[in-house]
Amino acid sequence: MSTTLAPAASKLALLGGTAVGEVTYSKFPHFSERALARVTEVLRAGKAIGLGRFHSPEIEEAELTISRYHGGREVLACSSGHAALQGALAGLEICCGDEVITTPYTWGASISCILHQNAIPVFVDVEADTGVIDPEKIEAAITPRTKAILAVHIFGQPANLKRLRAIADKHKLCLIEDGSQAHGAEIDGLRVGNVGDAAGFSCMGGKVLPTTEAGYLVTPRKDVFWKAAMIGQHMGRSPEKDFPAELLPWVDSLVYTYRVTPLNAVLLTEQFGVIDGWVAERRRHAALFREQLAGAQFLRLPDYAPGVKPVYHLLTMNFDSEAAGVSRNTFAAALKAEGMLAFGYVPAPIPDWARLHWQGYSGPRVSWLAALEKAGVDYRGLALPNCRHRVANSIETRFDFIDDRADMVMRMAEVVHKVEANIGALRDYERSHGPVATAKR
Numbered sequence: 001m002s003t004t005l006a007p008a009a010s011k012l013a014l015l016g017g018t019a020v021g022e023v024t025y026s027k028f029p030h031f032s033e034r035a036l037a038r039v040t041e042v043l044r045a046g047k048a049i050g051l052g053r054f055h056s057p058e059i060e061e062a063e064l065t066i067s068r069y070h071g072g073r074e075v076l077a078c079s080s081g082h083a084a085l086q087g088a089l090a091g092l093e094i095c096c097g098d099e100v101i102t103t104p105y106t107w108g109a110s111i112s113c114i115l116h117q118n119a120i121p122v123f124v125d126v127e128a129d130t131g132v133i134d135p136e137k138i139e140a141a142i143t144p145r146t147k148a149i150l151a152v153h154i155f156g157q158p159a160n161l162k163r164l165r166a167i168a169d170k171h172k173l174c175l176i177e178d179g180s181q182a183h184g185a186e187i188d189g190l191r192v193g194n195v196g197d198a199a200g201f202s203c204m205g206g207k208v209l210p211t212t213e214a215g216y217l218v219t220p221r222k223d224v225f226w227k228a229a230m231i232g233q234h235m236g237r238s239p240e241k242d243f244p245a246e247l248l249p250w251v252d253s254l255v256y257t258y259r260v261t262p263l264n265a266v267l268l269t270e271q272f273g274v275i276d277g278w279v280a281e282r283r284r285h286a287a288l289f290r291e292q293l294a295g296a297q298f299l300r301l302p303d304y305a306p307g308v309k310p311v312y313h314l315l316t317m318n319f320d321s322e323a324a325g326v327s328r329n330t331f332a333a334a335l336k337a338e339g340m341l342a343f344g345y346v347p348a349p350i351p352d353w354a355r356l357h358w359q360g361y362s363g364p365r366v367s368w369l370a371a372l373e374k375a376g377v378d379y380r381g382l383a384l385p386n387c388r389h390r391v392a393n394s395i396e397t398r399f400d401f402i403d404d405r406a407d408m409v410m411r412m413a414e415v416v417h418k419v420e421a422n423i424g425a426l427r428d429y430e431r432s433h434g435p436v437a438t439a440k441r
């Protein structure tokens with residue numbers, strides 16, 4: 001049982017003192033010797049192309065492995081998380097002016113998959129403590145054009161899936177999950193990806209389940225699987241085994257190239273063999289950090305209900321700028337100077353981003369502006385108070401602790417306590433220098 005650290009009051013590194021020391025991580029992404037050997041074998045055999053599960057035993061193995069992880073649902077391995085998400089929308093036939101209610105607080109690809117379908121994102125606010133979509137804000141945003149809710153399990157924290165499912169069912173909407181940051185997260189006994197009509201996951205090298213660049217789609221519906229495959233794979237001249245007869249007339253090569261490679265298929269299979277242990281390690285380290293932060297005044301982890309089991313892709317923290325008397329950016333800069341990564345992950349609410357504003361847009365042409373203009377949406381200055389508060393006040397840090405790094409968690413806690421113990425000096429610094437401009441990574 002570890003004890004809480006005493007505050008260290010030595011001079012802040014930002015003010016010329018000695019840093020606590022760099023926080024280092026497990027080697028990540030990690031690939032086992034077996035995974036590396038299998039990748040080499042695939043390369044040696046010249047299996048450069050994977051045209052889907054019926055052509056590639058590696059892809060079939062990966063999709064079966066992931067399907068077992070997701071309770072037997074249909075799985076389509078893809079080239080990226082974006083590909084999987086766009087496949088989800090296409091598979092559900094959401095496009096062409098359909099409205100999708102979603103979150104303003106995420107990585108842009110959660111939204112560009114909607115835009116690339118010429119569908120219309122409708123942004124509703126998030127929960128203040130965690131930044132996941134607030135189910136209570138959804139019903140007021142539903143119109144006759146609404147077709148789906150797209151929820152993102154941001155930073156590995158599961159959105160309220162029971163409530164989202166109930167709202168979707170009540171209004172006959174599809175529920176789409178973006179689990180790109182949350183492989184293995186659970187809420188009320190439900191694993192993310194297993195509740196939506198479709199879910200997309202990213203498996204790029206920085207994710208909880210890393211490959212090089214890959215992703216996968218999960219759906220309980222065979223028709224969604226096949227329609228997603230149709231837009232993302234060159235299905236060849238001969239239809240695949242089990243391909244639905246009613247879709248046959250529509251198979252051609254007018255596709256996005258969203259297929260997975262056999263190399264990444266092998267990595268997917270191998271990583272799913274070890275993910276449970278990695279998730280357990282992330283949770284163990286997060287519990288230790290929470291315990292160590294218990295005495296902190298200005299920085300705290302979100303509170304989770306007992307049924308919520310995040311996976312800590314990134315760790316998000318809530319900073320109380322008012323109580324601290326310094327801006328988030330200055331506080332984050334002080335943490336960074338001591339050796340801990342500290343940044344604001346979402347730079348601005350997504351509806352504020354210029355490439356969504358067809359009114360007066362002057363940048364390089366983008367394909368979705370015509371659909372947004374036709375729909376007459378105006379994203380400029382939406383209220384979204386909780387989203388704005390998080391954008392300005394949360395602090396994120398990397399959390400790739402997949403083997404024993406308790407010493408690094410203790411170091412992170414030491415950094416936080418040191419900065420808090422020096423809050424007066426930090427206030428003086430901010431008064432004389434002005435707030436630090438950004439909290440970029």
Ligand SMILES: Cc1ncc(COP(=O)(O)O)c(C=O)c1O
Nearest residue numbers: 080081082107109110180202204
């Ligand atoms: C929440 C979220 N959605 C979608 C994506 C897109 O995934 P990919 O980069 O694999 O296309 C990412 C990845 O960065 C993400 O974090």
